[in-house]
Each structure stands twice: as structure tokens, then as C-alpha cells.
Amino acid sequence: MSSNPAISINHVSKLFHKQNQRTFKELIPALFGGKKVVESFWALKDIDLEIKKGETIGIIGPNGSGKSTLLKLIAGVSQPTKGEIKTNGRIAPLIELGAGFHPELTGRENVFLNGIILGMTRAEVSEKFKKIVDFAEIWDFIDQPVKHYSSGMYLRLAFAVAIHTEPEILLIDEILAVGDAAFQAKCFKKMDEFKQKKVTIIYVSHAIESVKSFCDKVLYIDHSQMMGFGESEEVINKYIEGMGVIK
Amino acid sequence: MKIFKEYRELLAELTKREIKARYKQSVLGYAWVILNPFFQMLVMAFVFSKILRVTNLSVPYALFLYVGLLPWNLFAASISSSMNSLVGNGSLLTKIYFPREVFVVSAILAKIVDFLLASIVLVVFFVFFHQQVTINIFWVVPIFLIQQLFTYGLSLMLAAFNLFYRDIQYLFGLILLTWMYLTPVIYPTEMFPEQYRWIFKLNPMAVFINAYRQVMLGGGMPNLSSLGIALLLSIVMVVSGYHIFKRLEGMFADVV
Numbered sequence A: 001m002s003s004n005p006a007i008s009i010n011h012v013s014k015l016f017h018k019q020n021q022r023t024f025k026e027l028i029p030a031l032f033g034g035k036k037v038v039e040s041f042w043a044l045k046d047i048d049l050e051i052k053k054g055e056t057i058g059i060i061g062p063n064g065s066g067k068s069t070l071l072k073l074i075a076g077v078s079q080p081t082k083g084e085i086k087t088n089g090r091i092a093p094l095i096e097l098g099a100g101f102h103p104e105l106t107g108r109e110n111v112f113l114n115g116i117i118l119g120m121t122r123a124e125v126s127e128k129f130k131k132i133v134d135f136a137e138i139w140d141f142i143d144q145p146v147k148h149y150s151s152g153m154y155l156r157l158a159f160a161v162a163i164h165t166e167p168e169i170l171l172i173d174e175i176l177a178v179g180d181a182a183f184q185a186k187c188f189k190k191m192d193e194f195k196q197k198k199v200t201i202i203y204v205s206h207a208i209e210s211v212k213s214f215c216d217k218v219l220y221i222d223h224s225q226m227m228g229f230g231e232s233e234e235v236i237n238k239y240i241e242g243m244g245v246i247k
Numbered sequence B: 001m002k003i004f005k006e007y008r009e010l011l012a013e014l015t016k017r018e019i020k021a022r023y024k025q026s027v028l029g030y031a032w033v034i035l036n037p038f039f040q041m042l043v044m045a046f047v048f049s050k051i052l053r054v055t056n057l058s059v060p061y062a063l064f065l066y067v068g069l070l071p072w073n074l075f076a077a078s079i080s081s082s083m084n085s086l087v088g089n090g091s092l093l094t095k096i097y098f099p100r101e102v103f104v105v106s107a108i109l110a111k112i113v114d115f116l117l118a119s120i121v122l123v124v125f126f127v128f129f130h131q132q133v134t135i136n137i138f139w140v141v142p143i144f145l146i147q148q149l150f151t152y153g154l155s156l157m158l159a160a161f162n163l164f165y166r167d168i169q170y171l172f173g174l175i176l177l178t179w180m181y182l183t184p185v186i187y188p189t190e191m192f193p194e195q196y197r198w199i200f201k202l203n204p205m206a207v208f209i210n211a212y213r214q215v216m217l218g219g220g221m222p223n224l225s226s227l228g229i230a231l232l233l234s235i236v237m238v239v240s241g242y243h244i245f246k247r248l249e250g251m252f253a254d255v256v
Helices: A024-033 A067-075 A107-119 A121-137 A150-165 A182-194 A208-214 A232-246 B002-006 B008-022 B030-049 B061-083 B101-126 B135-164 B165-183 B198-202 B202-219 B225-250
Strands: A005-019 A038-054 A057-061 A081-086 A092-096 A169-173 A201-206 A217-222 A225-231
Touching: A005 A201, A038 A067, A038 A081, A038 A201, A038 A217, A057 A067, A057 A208, A057 A232, A067 A081, A067 A121, A067 A169, A067 A201, A092 A107, A092 A150, A107 A121, A107 A150, A121 A150, A121 A201, A121 B135, A150 A182, A169 A182, A169 B101, A182 A201, A182 A208, A208 A232, A217 A232, A225 A232, B002 B008, B008 B101, B030 B061, B030 B101, B061 B101, B061 B135, B061 B165, B101 B135, B101 B225, B135 B165, B135 B202, B135 B225, B165 B202, B198 B202, B202 B225
Parallel strands: A057 A201, A057 A217, A092 A169, A169 A201
Antiparallel strands: A005 A038, A005 A081, A217 A225
């Protein structure tokens, strides 16, 4: 296999400037009053790891530990304050599914819109359109505005579009926790297919069991720091211990 | 400029979304794009030709007004819409990366489509009033392009700032209103007090609107020195707007 890593994260830190004043009305008195205008905190500190092509990595950690920030950095929507991130291959973020959907547009229109947002060409979407709608099982409603969809249908369609972009890197953030059991099963089946196809998968979840069974390696983050990275079993045990101490 | 090639389909799709989604739940649908400025013009034409009389025009006031009102509306609508384009697409900003100016460009493109449709009424007016045109009417194209350059530069700046402080959009609502009165949209330049007329020289929108009138209604050439200054200003605007936008771009997903 190629030695080229899919994602290399090189001593990455992310500083957030939290500004409490969002309007001039708040900002101007604060400036004159000598109040602290910007509060900073490190959302990630010195994360350093390499993810090889075809690996499935679970990211675990308590709420607010920096997991989603790391995903954003990998997706390229946010820039690291220190260090650098290199990614290799088309990324499909399965984060906040349907973010690009417009409620007034029909399912069909949204499939094209979202497919192109995710980096497909119009021709590619046309070609895969049948497969996408088949996967979402939504043929009866495809020409209805998506605002009339149930949340399950909405999710299925968004998921279907995202996985048909032929990603090389798949970012998954908790989404599999939503949707009914049948849909979840279907998603995991699809994930397994991706795994077989050597797609690199980053899977953020609180569901320890599914991380354990699904991922090759696990990254454990707490308080913005890397607490462990390696074999699933080992890191997960460390995580459970860590949580136990807090309780 | 690269984005027009590389992200052509994305631009087209986002522009289409903008256009399609807007009038989805209305009976007349997209006809509003034509009806709105038309009725706006009717009301204004009544007020300014029957009540507060604008006189000494060589063309009917309705025609005079519409030639200025359409490009002004395009400018104002483009600015307002692109100012909100980043805020409105916040969920996409935090999810997937592509050059963020795509949002601004597609917001402006959607307004240009509106403008072209609304211009149909203007063509009808020209026929109705038997307005003669000369070859100089083709100047409309470069004037329009310079106007878009200016609009794009300003939009980039405002869209980025508005993401950090939403005050920008409210403040700019006021500025746009003032700006319109300081631009010869509803009145001819000649009615403006002579000692203040230098304002028009610094106001690219005034230059554009005077130029449109000159080439469409007057049949002459535009004032090339004014247009040259406006072009220069527009280029400065685009370069600095783009620069600011790109510098702030990395922070968009963190502040939205």
C-alpha cells in the first residue's frame, strides 16, 4: 500500500477567540470600560497523529473536549492556530446532514444542489440520481418540497447524497445516533462497504460499543488534549477509567 | 476570477437555489420580480411628476426614472443579499470547504437575473414612448460591468464584516437610504445644488446612473473622465474587498 497518509495532523493547536460582544452596542461600552473584549481558550492542544489510507478511526471524549473542532479542521472549514493538517483525497463530511438543503426546494432539486456542494459535477449527480433515491427509499416524495418531509426522510436523503460522492475520507459526527433502527442498520452496512473499499473513516461518537466494534484505532480527547491514540480496546478502557474518576 | 471556471456548476446551482426558492409559495411567483419595480416606479412617477414636480426633462419622467431606478435597485438588492449570504449559509460554512466568495457571487448573480427580467419593462417603455436610441446605447455594457465590479468589491467587504458584527446590515440599511438620495436616481443632476455637486464625482453610483441616462436617453457618449475615475475606484474596491475577505475567510467557520 502507499505510504502516503490520508490525514496527517502535525502538532495542531486551535485557539478560539470568544468574543462576548456581538453588536456595536455591546462592543463600544466594553472597549471604553476597559472590559476584556476577547476571551481566548485552547480548543485543541498539540494534537499530533497520522491516519493511514483505509483506516477507521474512532474519536471519543466527553462533550466539549474538542472532537468536533478537530473534525472541522480536518474538513478544512476552520484553520489551525498552530501546526498543520494535510489531507489526501475527496472528503465527505457527514456532519449536520442536510445543511445545504433548502426547505422550499423539492427533493430532486436538493439532491442536485447538495451533490454539487459536496463536490460532484452535475453529470455525476444525474448518473447517480437513481441510486441515491433508491438508497433513500424516497421515490414517492422526490418532487415534493423537503419541508414536507419527515425528519427521517430528510436525513435519509441527505445521507444518501453524501455517501454517493465517492469519498476517500468520510467524516461522521454522531449522525448515526439519529434515525430509526432500520436506517441505522442500513448506514452501518454502508459503512462496512466503505471500509472494505479502503475508504478512510473518522467516526466521532459517544456510543462506545459501536466504536469498539467498528473502528481499527481510537483517539481519546479530553480537555483539548490527546489522552490516547492506538488500539481500540486499550484506549477505550483508558477512557472508561477516566470517566469513572470524574464520576 | 478562477472561481468562475472551477466552481461554475456550484455557482449556477446556488444561484438557481436563490432564485427558485424565493417565490415558491406565492401565486404570481417570479412575476413579482417584474411587478415590484414596476409599481415602485408608478408610485414614484406619480409623486415626482404630479406632486413634487421634476421639470425640464427632455424625456417623460417615468422613462427618466426607470433608467436610473433599475440599476440602483440592482445595486441595493445585491448589497443587501450578499451581506446576508454568509450569515444565511452558516450551516454550510461550518461543514464543507469551498471558496467562500462563491456565496457572494451567487447572491449577486441571482439579483442580476432579477434585473434583466425587470428590464423587459424598460424595453416596453422605450417602444411605448417612441424613444430613439443611437449606437451609443452599447455603452450600457461596459457601464454595467464596472457597476458590477464596484458592487462585488463592496459586497465582499460587507459580507465578511457582517459575519462578525450583525450591526453592519442594519447600519447599511440606513446608509443605502441616504446613498440613494445622494445619487441622482429620482431627480436629474441639474436639480442638485451646484456647490454640493462634487459629491456625485466621488459617488460611483451617481456616475453610473448619469452614464446610463446619457447613453440611453441622451444618445451621447458617457462622461469618460468620470467613468474612468469610477472604474479606478471600482478596481480599488474589488482588490481591497477581496483581500479583506480572504484574510478573514479562515475565521468564518469559527465566528458564524
